Amino acid sequence: SSHSAQAVSSQLVPLRKTSGNIRLAAPSEQLARAMARSVWCLLPLIVNVPVLVTLFARTSSAGLPGVLRYLRGPASPANPERSGVYQSWMRQGMRVFVFDAASLRPVARELFGEKSWWNTYEAWASAPATFPNQTADDPESPGAFFHSALRPALEAHAPRIQFVGSPEDADLVFWNIWDVALCVASGHRPQAWELQKGRLTTSCEAHFEMLTWLQSTPRWHRNHGRDHVLFADNPYSWESYRHFKKWRTPLPPTMPRVRDVMRITRNATLIGIEDRRTRGHRGGSSFVAVPYFANATKYQAPARQDRGHLVGLAASSELHLHSSCEICSELPHSPSEVRARIFNDLNAGCAQGECEVYDLSKVIGEEQRNNISFYASAGVNLDEVVHKVVFCPIPRGDSGCTKRFFGAILAGCIPVVLSDALVLPFASVVDYRGAMLRIPEAQLMSPDFSLIAFLRSQTPQQIATMQGNLEHIAQSITYRARRGVSSSPTPDAMDVLIASLVHLAHHPGASLGVTAAELYRGEIAVEATPVF
Numbered sequence: 001s002s003h004s005a006q007a008v009s010s011q012l013v014p015l016r017k018t019s020g021n022i023r024l025a026a027p028s029e030q031l032a033r034a035m036a037r038s039v040w041c042l043l044p045l046i047v048n049v050p051v052l053v054t055l056f057a058r059t060s061s062a063g064l065p066g067v068l069r070y071l072r073g074p075a076s077p078a079n080p081e082r083s084g085v086y087q088s089w090m091r092q093g094m095r096v097f098v099f100d101a102a103s104l105r106p107v108a109r110e111l112f113g114e115k116s117w118w119n120t121y122e123a124w125a126s127a128p129a130t131f132p133n134q135t136a137d138d139p140e141s142p143g144a145f146f147h148s149a150l151r152p153a154l155e156a157h158a159p160r161i162q163f164v165g166s167p168e169d170a171d172l173v174f175w176n177i178w179d180v181a182l183c184v185a186s187g188h189r190p191q192a193w194e195l196q197k198g199r200l201t202t203s204c205e206a207h208f209e210m211l212t213w214l215q216s217t218p219r220w221h222r223n224h225g226r227d228h229v230l231f232a233d234n235p236y237s238w239e240s241y242r243h244f245k246k247w248r249t250p251l252p253p254t255m256p257r258v259r260d261v262m263r264i265t266r267n268a269t270l271i272g273i274e275d276r277r278t279r280g281h282r283g284g285s286s287f288v289a290v291p292y293f294a295n296a297t298k299y300q301a302p303a304r305q306d307r308g309h310l311v312g313l314a315a316s317s318e319l320h321l322h323s324s325c326e327i328c329s330e331l332p333h334s335p336s337e338v339r340a341r342i343f344n345d346l347n348a349g350c351a352q353g354e355c356e357v358y359d360l361s362k363v364i365g366e367e368q369r370n371n372i373s374f375y376a377s378a379g380v381n382l383d384e385v386v387h388k389v390v391f392c393p394i395p396r397g398d399s400g401c402t403k404r405f406f407g408a409i410l411a412g413c414i415p416v417v418l419s420d421a422l423v424l425p426f427a428s429v430v431d432y433r434g435a436m437l438r439i440p441e442a443q444l445m446s447p448d449f450s451l452i453a454f455l456r457s458q459t460p461q462q463i464a465t466m467q468g469n470l471e472h473i474a475q476s477i478t479y480r481a482r483r484g485v486s487s488s489p490t491p492d493a494m495d496v497l498i499a500s501l502v503h504l505a506h507h508p509g510a511s512l513g514v515t516a517a518e519l520y521r522g523e524i525a526v527e528a529t530p531v532f
Contacts, residue, residue: 086429086491089503093160097170098151099177101125104210111209121185124178131181139198140403141233141273142293142493145479147178152482153494161498167219171505172269175214175230179203198293199233202241208256211264225267226284226508229501234399235265235287236276236326269504271497274401274423275513276325288500289425289513291477291493292403294410300474301387303412303467311350311455312389312413314358314382315397315404317343325399328421333445335396338418341445342395349452356385386411390463391437391455393418400515409435410474414466416455418444420517426496427514430476435469438516439525454525 101122108118124131128148154161167173183204184190194200203211211230214220220228232238238261266283275287317339328335346357386392392408393416400421408415415436424432437458443449475490482494491499500512 082429082431086496086499089499090157090160092502092506093162094171094502094505095162095164095169096154096172096174097164097167098154098174099167099214100151101177104177107210107213111213112206117185117187121178121182124181124185128178128181131184138293138295138298139196140292141197141199142290142479143180143231143233144178144198145293146231146271146290146494147176147181149479149482149494150174150176153498156482157495157498161502167217170219171227172501173219173228175211175228175268177207177210177230179207179231182207202238202261203232205255208260212260215263224284225264226269226286227505229269229271230264231272232265232270233272234274234276234324235270235272235282235285237324238265239277239281240326269501274325274399276327276399278327278330281326286504286509287513288497288504289423290497291406291425291479292401293479294403294406296410296478296480298383299386299407299410300478301411303414303470304464305387305412307388307390307413308353309356309389310354311346311391311393311452312356312385313342313346313393314360314385315339315395316360318361319398325421328396328400331396331420331441333441335398338395338441338444342393342418342451345451349450355452356389358385383411386413389413391416391458393451394422395419396421396441406477409470409477412467412470414463414470416451417516420515422516423513424516424519425513426476426493426500427519428512429491429496429499430473431469432473432519435466435473437466437525438520438523440517440520440523443524 105118105122112118125147128144131144154163164170180190180195180198180200183200183206186204186206188204188206190200214228215225239258242255242258242261262283266281266285269286269288271288271290273290273292275282275289317336319336319339343357343359346355350357386404386408390413392404392411392413394402394405394408396402396419400419401423402419405415405417405422417436417438418441420441424430437455439449439451439454444451472490475492476496478492479494480492504510504512
């Protein structure tokens with residue numbers, strides 16, 4: 001009827017409302033509206049062509065991928081099935097044998113006789129909280145945590161992880177010795193900063209004697225130690241300590257020879273925060289990089305909480321002249337040069353109240369650099385800096401890696417990685433790309449680049465996306481005490497470490513220490529250009 005005809009007509013010819021009546025538009029009006037629609041359809045192209053041309057010009061070295069990364073916001077994960085990687089690794093399973101204080105008691109008696117210090121170590125090993133030199137619950141090294149959490153973490157993944165009664169039957173043999181506590185118990189006197197950071201520059205005589213025993217076992221000889229797992233924060237300092245020390249003080253006669261140290265560090269599977277050796281100086285060893293220890297109770301905060309500043313940095317501009325990082329020596333700029341460039345950029349470019357920046361070399365001096373308890377008296381609260389700002393620059397320090405990267409993630413501060421040598425632990429499982437910004441050191445050092453301008457150019461949508469991703473990945477780099485099987489669907493740091501070791505047991509030689517430069521390859525940071 002008339003109603004149905006009107007309905008059909010309304011689908012074919014545009015309608016225009018008048019005051020209370022509806023009438024068909026005239027043919028001339030239909031033509032005018034069609035032309036208007038065409039103009040509106042073309043408008044995005046008209047507006048964006050100049051923008052695209054500008055972007056191509058600004059990202060000539062990055063090409064089309066660089067432009068597309070800018071247009072779609074933060075980069076998508078290189079592997080969107082990261083949780084699938086973790087599950088597939090864990091499904092392979094493995095058999096393990098663990099050497100610890102209790103099982104090594106007969107060996108200690110054989111090597112050291114009836115010396116009472118082993119009883120002291122065994123007591124500390126069974127109850128780590130009783131160790132008298134513990135850092136105030138926030139060391140750099142996860143060594144103490146790893147020692148206490150290893151067995152519970154392995155047991156939590158039974159039956160895929162099976163304990164066996166002999167090293168001969170194991171896929172991997174774990175050397176679960178708490179290096180710091182063992183050395184202190186045996187009479188070694190670490191420096192104050194070593195106890196504060198929870199790690200030794202190199203191990204002590206007693207531990208090396210036990211490692212010499214380990215190398216004499218048939219199980220070690222079977223594969224030259226490559227399927228033996230031990231914790232060594234920084235293998236490079238173990239290998240180079242004798243060379244470094246001889247220029248400063250006479251060497252004690254008990255210090256092991258470099259080649260004896262290398263029989264361990266260039267054959268075994270090592271777990272640590274950073275392998276600072278160059279690729280050609282690692283021998284047949286494997287290295288599993290793990291996050292620095294950052295106390296979740298101290299650092300963790302919602303990424304999207306109110307943050308009063310755009311950028312925050314508390315760091316020393318002047319670092320030690322000697323290098324504790326062999327691989328960093330291959331980079332064109334020293335860490336002091338990189339940091340000077342950052343401080344100059346922020347000091348010159350930040351508006352009032354926009355940045356919270358402390359040069360610790362000027363505020364507290366070099367003498368107090370490792371004395372964290374002194375910072376508060378100098379008016380510097382490192383914890384508050386990461387909680388009050390949106391972006392946290394992460395430059396190189398005495399080495400390529402730094403605890404500030406992991407503290408920033410837990411605190412919800414978007415890391416801006418300015419170190420080409422920064423190692424990204426568990427990069428096959430953890431989606432760092434979607435949760436951080438990375439600027440190559442060469443680009444940062446360019447006189448045409450402005451760090452503060454680049455950070456200002458990040459859109460609210462980009463920032464919100466990265467903050468959401470930060471909260472998603474925080475669990476995977478967090479060390480949590482294990483009480484039974486975890487109910488969380490997201491694995492924590494020990495879970496991912498166990499999965500990485502399972503993968504390594506089945507794929508010897510797998511790379512598990514990817515740097516930021518390796519993950520991002522030749523990508524450069526693209527500063528956003530306003531559309532209007």
